[in-house]
Amino acid sequence: MKPVLSTDEVVRLEDIIEKEGTSKAELMELAGEFVAQEVERLKPRHVLILTGFGNNGGDGWVAADVLSQKGISVDVVTPVEPDEIPAVLARHVARRTAARDVSLYVGPSRDELSALLEKADVVVDAILGTGFHGSLRSPFSIWIRTVNDASPVVVSVDVPSGLDARTGHVEDDCIRADRTVTMLAPKIGLYSGDGPEYVGELVCGELYEKMDEVIGDVEHAAEIVEPADIVDYLQHLPANVDKYSRGSVLVVAGSTQYPGAAIMAAKSAARAGAGYVCVAAPEPCANIIRLALPSIPVVGIPYDSRGSFGAAARSAVCDLAKKYSCVLCGPGMTVSAGGMDVALGLLELDVPLILDADALNCLAKASIGGIDQTPEMYRREAPLIMTPHYRELSRLVGGDEVSDLVSAIDAAQKIVWAAGSDNLVVVAKGPTTAVVGVEKVLLPMSGPASLATAGSGDVLAGILAGSMALWADQVDIWELLVSYAVAIHSYTGFAAAEEYGEKSVIATDLIDLIGPAMHLAGDEALRSLGLLDGEGA
Ligand SMILES: NC(=O)C1=CN([C@@H]2O[C@H](COP(=O)(O)OP(=O)(O)OC[C@H]3O[C@@H](n4cnc5c(N)ncnc54)[C@H](OP(=O)(O)O)[C@@H]3O)[C@@H](O)[C@H]2O)[C@@H](O)CC1
Ligand SMILES: [K+]
The missing domain is CATH 3.40.1190.20 (Ribokinase)
Incomplete structure (x- = not known):
């Protein structure tokens, strides 16, 4: 059976893993590498990566770095300059990736985004993850609508952006993913409410090699029966049964x-x-x-x-x-x-x-x-x-x-x-x-x-x-x-x-x-x- 976690328990799991010696920065590197690996399977020549303000975006920046080093052409869209990203870990990897061979687009207009979508074989959605709450704010509300209208092949990081990972509720709009690459363990919201409609194929990157030793230390919201x-x-x-036995x-x-x-x-x-x-x-x-x-x-x-x-x-x-x-x-x-x-x-x-x-x-x-x-x-x-x-x-x-x-x-x-x-x-x-x-x-x-x-x-x-x-x-x-x-x-x-x-x-x-x-x-x-x-x- 495979555990499914609430977002609170995912945070606890991250803390436990950190105490065991794998930092959150390392987890972000592993998450980004896993996303890159899943994207590479689709054999794209041109990838567009949409990032947000938080660590979900950080995963996207790492994936951009890994994919570009493999010779794949990568465009990264960000709401603000890498130096202005509020989340510390994400800012760090964004700065590093921006110095490499990727094309950067800061706060593009809807038309500019449409043009970028047109040339991409695969779009990576690293806009919002487990930190999303409330109603979608601009520019993400516009980005999400533009992506869905263009209906490209989309790989969502952790959670399709716009989906509440705690409940599976979509209030305004949500990325319609072909594949969702979720980190550490699937979140319950991926199975609840609107989740199944937006998630597409679900893949889980366990990231931490000793997961078996720590997964029992957190409460499981549910377990998937295989x-x-x-x-x-x-x-x-x-052979020896009768109708009564x-x-x-x-x-x-x-x-x-x-x-x-x-x-x-x-x-x-x-x-x-x-x-x-x-x-x-x-x-x-x-x-x-x-x-x-x-x-x-x-x-x-x-x-x-x-x-x-x-x-x-x-x-x-x-x-x-x-x-x-x-x-x-x-x-x-x-x-x-x-x-x-x-x-x-x-x-x-x-x-x-x-x-x-x-x-x-x-x-x-x-x-x-x-x-x-x-x-x-x-x-x-x-x-x-x-x-x-x-x-x-x-x-x-x-x-x-x-x-x-x-x-x-x-x-x-x-x-x-x-x-x-x-x-x-x-x-x-x-x-x-x-x-x-x-x-x-x-x-x-x-x-x-x-x-x-x-x-x-x-x-x-x-x-x-x-x-x-x-x-x-x-x-x-x-x-x-x-x-x-x-x-x-x-x-x-x-x-x-x-x-x-x-x-x-x-x-x-x-x-x-x-x-x-x-x-x-x-x-x-x-x-x-x-x-x-x-x-x-
Ligand atoms: N921690 C770890 O070890 C690991 C974490 N990992 C990754 O981190 C992700 C969680 O990262 P996270 O906590 O930074 O949250 P994230 O989803 O990026 O969003 C936060 C930003 O979005 C903003 N925002 C919120 N609501 C909004 C709205 N309605 N409309 C617009 N904006 C809104 C919010 O703004 P604020 O609420 O602060 O105003 C904040 O700026 C997780 O999903 C996984 O991918 C993996 O790498 C594995 C290791
Ligand atoms: K996402």
Whole structure:
């Protein structure tokens, strides 16, 4: 797993590295060399480097120096003369570079900048990095717009200029990078809010050779889960399994209004590997589900006048639930008094539980003031996975704003920290999904935009349930198993987008691609471990 840091922790890391004997000036040299190396890969003849007032600009000045010494023609744009740059380290390297074979442009007009952009093969954006805050000021607001209008190949240093590295928020404008070369460790803002739209391909320059020895000394905002991290869940089934040893799932879902959600979740659980799946649905929609899923038994449950779970549903569902390795509750069940009772009843049972969709809305309604105040939550010991999207998550924490990855992690941590259990995981679903536990925040591979379609969440909940049933006995870290399920869902998105076209994917397409998605994930894990295509370990 690869750590992702907050900007405060990056500063702490720099201080630790300095204490270990590598100064910030040396780090800037290493950063600039790394940028130059990444730019050189693009084989440019003419590079334009835009620098700002701070150390982000310093990285750019070093890169200019290195590239020009390799015989590449370099133009450097600066807002002020090198002697007037306020940041000490940046001023030092700017003076040095200005004395070498680079062309300098101090405070160019928009037309002059456009002319420079026209002759450049690659543009390096070293205008603003982690020190950026507030609204963009001139001249950078003009530079950024001019660069984006010209749409050249752009390599951003550390962070695309204009992006708040703490939150991923873009207020006015931001460099649209083809590649972002981030230093020491990726910043959380690169994954949050507007970040993914502007970052392009992300490359990290660790710079410090003994990073392994110091990275544990700072807090990680999150960790990126790589294919090799989930390889344990991608193994073949042992030859001696039977349907019971593969685990069983009870899907508590559906209503006359939304029988489809129950169908998709149950079928996905079976496709994800559970040996036995059963649906408990309000009686009036049970037959529709039976017809759609001939291989899956459906138990009709007492219902209310609207065809949702009724007053007697709780005991019927809870009696059944005890017999399963895992229970998934929520898809399509609507918010009803009976549904609230079912969700609370399942919370009190000693069975691994996934609460999704309307089960979460039921819970939010039942616990005014936030779920962190609900006794059923912190009394529970069996594993509990909750899968809210941002709106559901906001309801669960009493209405706090949840609008991006950073605020979603905050809200999810409020829930898991209140319960304080290793067995509680909140999957904060969004463009970048975070898997949040008491001690860890994991970022599994994100899927394509095609996954943003109705019913996609029901498929994810099913994959999660099937995976939990199959692997429950072999789990040390629940966050990792959940990350596996999220990654498989992402792979179904890529496979479906390829087959049906990015805009045409519908949720039912994803279900039959769960198997192929596991193959894709398996191949990628083996490749990254050097075990595929005769690469040899
Ligand atoms: N330290 C290290 O060891 C290493 C650091 N490294 C590099 O340093 C970078 C961080 O450098 P940094 O802290 O100097 O901040 P940086 O992003 O250059 O910007 C500060 C300048 O921008 C200005 N400014 C702010 N907001 C603005 C706005 N809205 N509109 C306009 N201007 C605005 C701000 O002005 P002020 O707020 O002071 O008025 C100040 O003048 C980091 O991203 C990485 O690239 C690497 O080399 C590795 C080693
Ligand atoms: K930048």
